[in-house]
Amino acid sequence: MNETVKALIPAVVAYVAETGGYVTKTKLLKLLYLIDVEFYRFHRQTFTGFDWKFFHLGPWSAEFDPLINNLVASGTLIERTGTKPEYETKFYHVAEPHDLGTLFKSATDEFALRGVLRTWAESSTGEILDHVYFRTEPMERGVRNERLDFSSISEGPAERYVRPSSGIPPKEIKKLRAKFQSQSKEIARRAAFAYTPPRYDEEFRKGIDKLESAEN
Numbered sequence: 335m336n337e338t339v340k341a342l343i344p345a346v347v348a349y350v351a352e353t354g355g356y357v358t359k360t361k362l363l364k365l366l367y368l369i370d371v372e373f374y375r376f377h378r379q380t381f382t383g384f385d386w387k388f389f390h391l392g393p394w395s396a397e398f399d400p401l402i403n404n405l406v407a408s409g410t411l412i413e414r415t416g417t418k419p420e421y422e423t424k425f426y427h428v429a430e431p432h433d434l435g436t437l438f439k440s441a442t443d444e445f446a447l448r449g450v451l452r453t454w455a456e457s458s459t460g461e462i463l464d465h466v467y468f469r470t471e472p473m474e475r476g477v478r479n480e481r482l483d484f485s486s487i488s489e490g491p492a493e494r495y496v497r498p499s500s501g502i503p504p505k506e507i508k509k510l511r512a513k514f515q516s517q518s519k520e521i522a523r524r525a526a527f528a529y530t531p532p533r534y535d536e537e538f539r540k541g542i543d544k545l546e547s548a549e550n
Contacts, residue, residue: 338437339366339382340401344410345432346451355456357426358416359402360391364462365454367393371470372446374484381443386484388476392467402426 346365347357370380380386384395405411409429416423438444454462467473472482 339384340405340410341432342366342369342381342437343401343405344428345434345437347411347426348428348432349434349451350455351427353451353455358459359399359424359426361459361462362402362426363395363398364393364459364466365450366398367466368450368454368462368470369447371472371484371487372450373443374487375489376442376446378485378489380484386472386482388473388478388480388482391463392473393482 343362343366346362346369350357350365366382366384367386370382370384370386373379373381382395382397384397386393386395388394402411406413412427412429414425414427416425434447435444438447454465471486471488472484475486476482
């Protein structure tokens with residue numbers, strides 16, 4: 335594992351919080367996966383060095399949980415339990431700002447990472463999972479419980495993902511974002527997301543239902 339990932343995780347959490355988004359363990363893991371996908375396009379290796387597998391709701395790595403626990407124990411990450419304890423949902427925060435620019439050797443790498451975060455920081459976990467599960471090359475060709483093959487990722491910049499419009503006026507979006515930032519306990523999706531109709535398997539569908547119930 336790249337030791338820099340210990341600095342990347344709090345920097346990602348700080349970035350998401352600054353945009354008005356929220357960070358759960360599942361969302362954070364998938365953001366790291368998307369960062370690895372984009373990093374692989376240019377370097378033919380992942381940034382985190384995680385051993386990614388297709389497990390339950392998509393990309394998973396055994397290195398992730400121990401790393402998060404270490405960052406929480408050291409005080410680098412602040413862990414808070416959600417308002418629905420029956421789901422044991424935890425949200426992550428940081429106590430101080432973190433600079434993404436210090437983590438990368440080139441402007442190209444930093445730009446690619448910021449592109450991932452600009453696209454997904456404010457997205458719900460369900461929206462990210464839909465994209466990860468059905469629209470990233472390693473998962474498209476993945477086999478459940480097997481290691482993901484990143485070599486299937488095309489080289490060079492990926493086609494830019496554009497989120498569908500919610501139809502909510504900009505003034506209303508601004509008001510909702512301000513409300514979210516002032517009430518960090520209330521995690522809600524602020525815009526309606528129109529899913530495309532992919533063929534979900536039952537495990538994915540049940541997982542999404544549970545996540546959305548926990549995060550509302």
